[in-house]
């Protein structure tokens with residue numbers, strides 16, 4: 001059975017990494033996808049890949065819902081962009097059932113030398129972006145009496161400290177509190193809000209300063225050979241996508257305000 005047949009799913013930063021893996025899974029489960037992103041090149045490539053998947057699925061089963069995915073150029077840090085995104089999604093598909101707040105940025109920065117602009121840049125994308133998206137998507141859900149689901153992509157960094165990452169970690173901490181507070185405030189409308197907190201996942205975000213941190217000697221020695229990550233490996237975007245889809249589906253109907261770690265056990269150790 002297709003879990004998302006007839007449903008519209010909006011994914012921010014959905015053209016790459018975890019967001020794209022989620023888009024692919026939702027498409028395979030019958031959803032109409034709206035990807036919001038900053039890079040039109042990545043957006044177009046993602047839409048083409050999703051269309052190819054849908055065409056394959058329709059070839060195998062002509063009754064498969066062939067809703068074409070939509071890309072909307074959006075900077076989630078700009079409220080006017082987000083408002084337009086949600087209006088377009090609602091206009092073109094008639095509804096918004098699921099929002100995945102996935103867009104984020106990361107770069108290393110030393111706390112003492114980091115500028116206020118840099119701090120705001122990361123906070124604006126992760127915390128303000130999720131706030132704008134949640135507000136504008138939830139308004140559509142409430143107006144249309146849709147009992148929707150919102151899934152926030154957090155990080156184990158939201159509750160652990162890391163060198164050169166105060167902006168990102170603080171913003172993810174804020175996102176976790178946004179998850180809990182909106183879970184409380186939107187519950188009377190039948191809207192569920194939950195989160196996923198990934199550990200090390202193999203995506204473009206793992207490439208820092210041109211180096212994939214998951215391929216460095218340090219990572220392999222400490223996290224893999226010494227089993228700092230008990231499962232002794234990084235995760236794959238698809239392993240996060242399955243949790244996103246679970247939290248967006250009726251299978252998680254009694255989960256509200258939860259943030260599920262998906263980190264191979266990393267955050268249970270010290």
Ligand SMILES: NC(=O)c1ccc[n+]([C@@H]2O[C@H](COP(=O)([O-])OP(=O)(O)OC[C@H]3O[C@@H](n4cnc5c(N)ncnc54)[C@H](O)[C@@H]3O)[C@@H](O)[C@H]2O)c1
Nearest residue numbers: 013016017018038075076102103104155198200201203205
């Ligand atoms: N990869 C990891 O190890 C890891 C670990 C923990 C959490 N996460 C979280 O997972 C989520 C997805 O990251 P990913 O690993 O797939 O990396 P990614 O870089 O592939 O995905 C981030 C996406 O957000 C988009 N984005 C950035 N700023 C934006 C803006 N202002 N407006 C719209 N889109 C914007 C990027 O273009 C990109 O498509 C993020 O929230 C990230 O913090 C990733």
